Amino acid sequence: MRYYMLLSPSHRALCGEPSALLNTTRHCLRRDTYATSILWGKETLAASNFAVMTRYSDNTGELVAVKKLQPNKQSTLEDFKKEVKTLSVLHCDYIVKYRGVCYSTGRLSMSLVMEYLPNGSLIGYMESNQHVTPRRMLLLLLRSGMEYLQSLRYVHRDLAARNILVASESLVKIADFGLTKVIPCDKEYYRVTQPGESPIFWYAPESINESRFSHKSDVWSFGVVLHELFCYCDTNSNPKRLCMQEIGHNVQSPSISMQLANILKNNWRLPAPPNCPPKVYNLMMQCWVYNFEGAACFSDLGNQIETIMQDERETLRADKKLWHIAV
Ligand SMILES: Nc1ncnc2c1ncn2[C@@H]1O[C@H](COP(=O)(O)OP(=O)(O)O)[C@@H](O)[C@H]1O
Numbered sequence: 001m002r003y004y005m006l007l008s009p010s011h012r013a014l015c016g017e018p019s020a021l022l023n024t025t026r027h028c029l030r031r032d033t034y035a036t037s038i039l040w041g042k043e044t045l046a047a048s049n050f051a052v053m054t055r056y057s058d059n060t061g062e063l064v065a066v067k068k069l070q071p072n073k074q075s076t077l078e079d080f081k082k083e084v085k086t087l088s089v090l091h092c093d094y095i096v097k098y099r100g101v102c103y104s105t106g107r108l109s110m111s112l113v114m115e116y117l118p119n120g121s122l123i124g125y126m127e128s129n130q131h132v133t134p135r136r137m138l139l140l141l142l143r144s145g146m147e148y149l150q151s152l153r154y155v156h157r158d159l160a161a162r163n164i165l166v167a168s169e170s171l172v173k174i175a176d177f178g179l180t181k182v183i184p185c186d187k188e189y190y191r192v193t194q195p196g197e198s199p200i201f202w203y204a205p206e207s208i209n210e211s212r213f214s215h216k217s218d219v220w221s222f223g224v225v226l227h228e229l230f231c232y233c234d235t236n237s238n239p240k241r242l243c244m245q246e247i248g249h250n251v252q253s254p255s256i257s258m259q260l261a262n263i264l265k266n267n268w269r270l271p272a273p274p275n276c277p278p279k280v281y282n283l284m285m286q287c288w289v290y291n292f293e294g295a296a297c298f299s300d301l302g303n304q305i306e307t308i309m310q311d312e313r314e315t316l317r318a319d320k321k322l323w324h325i326a327v
């Protein structure tokens with residue numbers, strides 16, 4: 001078979017042949033990071049505080065998600081560069097895959113190119129798939145991603161259902177490394193000194209009180225993700241909503257974190273989701289131990305999850321046996 005370069009998909013993509021490609025915005029990719037394509041806008045995925053996700057395709061290769069730093073938000077450029085750098089060094093099946101960076105003409109804006117996961121985040125997926133129960137599988141896979149991050153001394157700092165992407169019923173991936181930090185080698189934690197917005201309703205008390213982040217504070221947030229998962233990401237049971245119900249809606253912004261720290265100190269925790277097995281709620285409570293030194297670690301949690309799953313399988317088998325005897 002002969003190879004005609006001019007007809008090759010990647011050549012057409014490089015030349016930007018309009019009929020062969022999808023229309024709208026054109027971006028130039030840094031050659032060293034994202035090889036042969038020029039990206040063309042296809043559809044907007046989701047807007048967020050500083051980035052817009054756009055789905056691109058050169059009609060021949062894989063679809064990619066592009067997270068774009070909005071040009072008027074110059075103050076976050078450094079943070080965005082850090083996010084790009086962090087994702088570029090992570091190689092794990094349970095973490096969204098980095099594909100490269102791309103700049104608009106004149107380098108006025110910069111974008112992060114990632115693999116595209118058509119199911120989006122856990123939030124939308126769980127809301128619209130209440131009939132399926134992929135939760136047990138999700139738990140294990142999520143744990144594997146977190147153990148990998150921990151092995152590299154990373155603290156994610158924004159672990160929440162909105163930042164977990166769904167590849168399939170049996171595979172989820174951690175995303176959004178905008179707040180991620182590396183714990184210094186001589187320390188057990190990272191102390192944040194820069195001001196900025198924080199997802200406090202997912203935070204451990206030591207993070208709210210002392211801006212101290214460690215694997216244990218990620219474990220706390222992991223417990224909150226479990227809670228979201230077992231509530232099927234129902235907006236009425238959203239962690240922020242439940243915490244604000246307890247704090248009182250009349251409390252104003254600067255004192256919300258103080259009030260939140262107070263209720264946690266007084267041992268208030270998110271209530272058990274409806275129909276949540278007691279063993280799973282117990283797991284959440286182990287993530288939410290006030291004194292972080294006594295909190296569970298990711299490998300403990302993983303072992304316990306495996307035991308719970310094993311028990312469930314055995315109960316199911318026993319039930320089936322009983323049923324056979326009965327009929
Ligand atoms: N790779 C991806 N594939 C599909 N959807 C994605 C992808 N990355 C992000 N999204 C969607 O965009 C939303 C926001 O992305 P995220 O990286 O969390 O941005 P932000 O930093 O603004 O929170 C996610 O909750 C998800 O719905």
Ligand SMILES: [Mg+2]
Nearest residue numbers: 048162163176
């Ligand atoms: Mg996010």
